[in-house]
Amino acid sequence: MTKPLLCAALALFSTVTIAEAAETRCGWLQNPTPANWWLDDSAGTWTLMTQGAGDEPEGFDRIPDISAGDYVRTNGNYGYACACMKVETDASQGRILAIHSFRQLPIAQCANDTALPAAE
Structure with missing residues (x-):
């Protein structure tokens, strides 16, 4: 395999790997106080950031x-x-750890999803 072809194949593989690592999570996006954010979905609670921790994804x-x-x-x-x-x-x-895309949904969609916990 020529060097340019090898580089193209590696670039394609790394792009596929990153895309496979990303997952779609849907649920209640909570921001109850400054710099405190988390998502409650059917799998549990996912922390985006906590105040004072400097851990913004x-x-x-x-x-x-x-x-x-x-x-x-x-x-x-x-x-x-x-x-x-x-x-x-x-x-x-x-x-x-990283956010690739975001879509806000109607409150009713989460409220009617029996797989989600009740909103707080």
């Missing part, structure tokens, strides 16, 4: 102002929404 800026969509306020400007995200996770830590 790569791609966190893909999450828009969720209060501009279908949203429930629970604490001043804070609350929760229903969302689906394409993410990379660390299952052993229950953490979301």
Whole structure:
């Protein structure tokens, strides 16, 4: 195999590996207080960040102002929404490490999903 062909094959393989590592997670996106974010889905709770820890996942800026969509306020400007995200996770830590895409859904979609816990 020629060097350019080998490089192209390796680039394609690494792209496929990254795409396979990403998974879609849907559920309650919680932001109850400043810089505290997590997602409750059918598999459990996934931490995006905690205040003071400086642990914002790569791609966190893909999450828009969720209060501009279908949203429930629970604490001043804070609350929760229903969302689906394409993410990379660390299952052993229950953490979301990277966010590749974000889509906010109607609250009713999560509220009617019996696989999800009740919103808090």
